[in-house]
Amino acid sequence: MKKIINDPNAFVDEALDGILAAHPTMLKAVSEDRRAIARADAPIEGHVGIVTGGGSGHLPLFLGYVGAGLCTAVAVGNVFSSPSPEQILAATRAAHGGTGVLYLYGNYGGDVMNFDLAGELAAGEIETDTVVGIDDVASAPPQRSSERRGVAGLFFAYKCAGAAAESGASLAKVAVAARSAVANTRSMGVGLSPTILPAAGKPTFELGPDEMEIGIGIHGERGVRRGRLESADRIAADLLEKIAADLSLIRGDRVAVLVNGLGATPLEELYVLYRHVRRDLDGMGVVVRRTYVGEFATSLEMAGASLSVMRLDDELTRLLEAPARTPFFRE
């Protein structure tokens, strides 16, 4: 896969330069190295701040969810690498409007370690709480669900926690909204082709010309099954079956559905997947209340897709429907 880049080692900083130049009324750098970025009007006095972060290469994750009704600030790591505690601390200070900060990010070792360290650095100055996304059902069995990775379903946690923060809810209540979203969300993906890190120049993994990998992670982590590429309907049914079982979905449940592209897969194909997911959910008597189809959490130019489902209650529905506005997402 060829890339439109300059010096591979400058890739992340140059992309950030472009983003800040493109959206100066919505985003601002809040650290010397420009790796901590906040919504332009942060901090919002009296509102809980939400800080996220992680490696680059997943746009619109993570930076794309910084804005009104979503996250307040982000710490931006190198490609597929965690941001530093200092970068997270800078984002924390920029997000703190006097009522504390929620850390909300995906469950990866380096991110957990560095967010925890940042929280310790902020202790005494800023109250923090932490919720991690653990939606990827392929990454650990149900009895070890706390070890699961966070993938595209993190969007639902951002949306719900962000709506709570925007309404002026307390840190405890914003954390409850995030935890409720996480507890009710499951995801699973399929990879068709690998991605290449700009600085490495080599594929993160190999797949045969007719192969797919079910359960793949957004950094190319091994999935649960590798095999011959199947039809869209079979893939959709397979992903949904695992998710529905893990969520214990039953007739009458209301859900939000997200079909996410991992990078190279055309939007048309995502809708072909959605078609079958929707038919199966209709068949199960599960009511789809909100649908999202597009690129929400990518892996550079990986071909593939993921399915995320969040079970809704009245409160989560209300939070999902609230307005939001970033350069990358509008509701």
Added chain:
Amino acid sequence: MKKIINDPNAFVDEALDGILAAHPTMLKAVSEDRRAIARADAPIEGHVGIVTGGGSGHLPLFLGYVGAGLCTAVAVGNVFSSPSPEQILAATRAAHGGTGVLYLYGNYGGDVMNFDLAGELAAGEIETDTVVGIDDVASAPPQRSSERRGVAGLFFAYKCAGAAAESGASLAKVAVAARSAVANTRSMGVGLSPTILPAAGKPTFELGPDEMEIGIGIHGERGVRRGRLESADRIAADLLEKIAADLSLIRGDRVAVLVNGLGATPLEELYVLYRHVRRDLDGMGVVVRRTYVGEFATSLEMAGASLSVMRLDDELTRLLEAPARTPFFRE
């Protein structure tokens, strides 16, 4: 490139099934074969209808621009193939709110022929006018600009004509807005890898492992130059130079800029491109008033990007800033 599809010949209809199932409050099918699709509230009594259309495989082009403040209806062809006159006629009837319909689409032979035929079929029943997008500077020299292809810059024409129609302007005035946008817009693209049509299963063209093609079309049409893949900055400078010369941009001009991904290219890379485009425009003393970065007109999973620039006057600025809402675009 592997695909998430079922029967390749059902690809377009299944994608449409998914789109209509996902967005039932915003879109509706208005022909038996579901290849004519309109915004859910069409026709809007007393408002000019805008009908677009073309081949599939370019989402969000064309269907993605059907909604409030943009187009009223679309005729959807097979992958890279024109819709039929009958499908365009069905879209025309669905869009007609009593004050006529503007046909607004890209300049491709089959589309021109079939829209013209649809206009003849509608004659006596519905007044129509036609504006075609001709923004691709690589596809013909300035003295033959009317032969140029329409690519991502068509978005600007949709946005401006759509805003005029939404405000209740007459057919003549909506056509003036579209013509003004077209006259002030230029685009040029670069391709890094080919696309594969689902039903054909073979690449539309071949490029060596280190090659790029400057000036490529969104169906893989030959560009103006094929050579070794250059840096993002060189590509950006090259695309902008051709566009700026063709538009005769001068110091003090105000512009809107669109950096468009052709399918597989990560959003991060599009922002790296934008970074240099913006620096060059700043250096020329050209003022960037609006920026759009993302996938606006794709070619399935082609890797590559295009740059579009529209010179702004007060009226075009006002039309660009007006609200718009479709399942694929919100302003």
